[in-house]
Amino acid sequence: MDTDVEVFAPATVANVGCGFDVLGFAIHRPGDLVVARPGPENQLTIESIHGESEGIPLEIEKNTAGVAAKALLDHLGERRGISLEITKGIPIGSGTGSSAASAVAAVMAVNEFLGRPLSRLELLPFALEGEAIASGGAKHADNVGPCLLGGMVLCPTNANIEPVQLSYPETLHAAVVLPKLHILTTKARAILPAQIDMKTAITQWGNVGSLVAGLLQNDLTLIGHSLQDVVAEPYRAQLIPGFPDVRLAALDAGALGCGISGAGPAIFAICNGNQTAFEVAISMQKSFAKNDLESYRYISPINPLGAQRTR
Numbered sequence: 001m002d003t004d005v006e007v008f009a010p011a012t013v014a015n016v017g018c019g020f021d022v023l024g025f026a027i028h029r030p031g032d033l034v035v036a037r038p039g040p041e042n043q044l045t046i047e048s049i050h051g052e053s054e055g056i057p058l059e060i061e062k063n064t065a066g067v068a069a070k071a072l073l074d075h076l077g078e079r080r081g082i083s084l085e086i087t088k089g090i091p092i093g094s095g096t097g098s099s100a101a102s103a104v105a106a107v108m109a110v111n112e113f114l115g116r117p118l119s120r121l122e123l124l125p126f127a128l129e130g131e132a133i134a135s136g137g138a139k140h141a142d143n144v145g146p147c148l149l150g151g152m153v154l155c156p157t158n159a160n161i162e163p164v165q166l167s168y169p170e171t172l173h174a175a176v177v178l179p180k181l182h183i184l185t186t187k188a189r190a191i192l193p194a195q196i197d198m199k200t201a202i203t204q205w206g207n208v209g210s211l212v213a214g215l216l217q218n219d220l221t222l223i224g225h226s227l228q229d230v231v232a233e234p235y236r237a238q239l240i241p242g243f244p245d246v247r248l249a250a251l252d253a254g255a256l257g258c259g260i261s262g263a264g265p266a267i268f269a270i271c272n273g274n275q276t277a278f279e280v281a282i283s284m285q286k287s288f289a290k291n292d293l294e295s296y297r298y299i300s301p302i303n304p305l306g307a308q309r310t311r
Contacts, residue, residue: 103131274299
């Protein structure tokens, strides 16, 4: 199949409070675009990167999209020349799955270019190869999973369990507010403790179980009470000026719960309905402004589709 293929991969919210490294959901915007087209014979190349691209290398082995696409091609034994064009809509270091989106869009575009030899789920390990270079080698799927599959996705680290797409109340909306800060995933992971005590672990396990139950049972109150992270947030909050005030502003405006999206600095709030999400996002932005931080807002229902071919 020798024609241009374009794929859009959406931003994601990872961890979702208590689900550190194992839970995430997709939103509709922003996102990354990757075009796969015929390239130099027997080569995979990145011809250009546009948009939020500052500091992103063109070299295949240093680029999340390039690493992911090469892993897929090596697995398939495919030597056809392919050139990638990347348009970054998600800022790097934002906490909204920038590296995951590039990796997912790349593997899906290449897979479509080759006539779709693999299923969507079978692309997951190759996208994770790309994600790993942005997170210090860790292959956690809480961004890649929902970006690729859509919806709210539980991604256990047990190799015998595939990612699970969870049902959730259809009225759920996310208010995601991104301050003008830049936090690398590697830095946000380095600040975390190597070990946690048993009491903390039990609290976190309980919150994850309660959150999954709340989602499955359409229990908004239970969802809100469960969105508490006692493992990563206490450490990562110090990287985001005014975080406690922003969180309080979100809750006061009607959010069910609020936390750090991925490694930050984006902050997400889960809300019941679009109007509430809008009001919550405005309140969060006003709180950031008190700390002299400009911010962007994204308001979206949970995106059930994930990455999609657009051409």
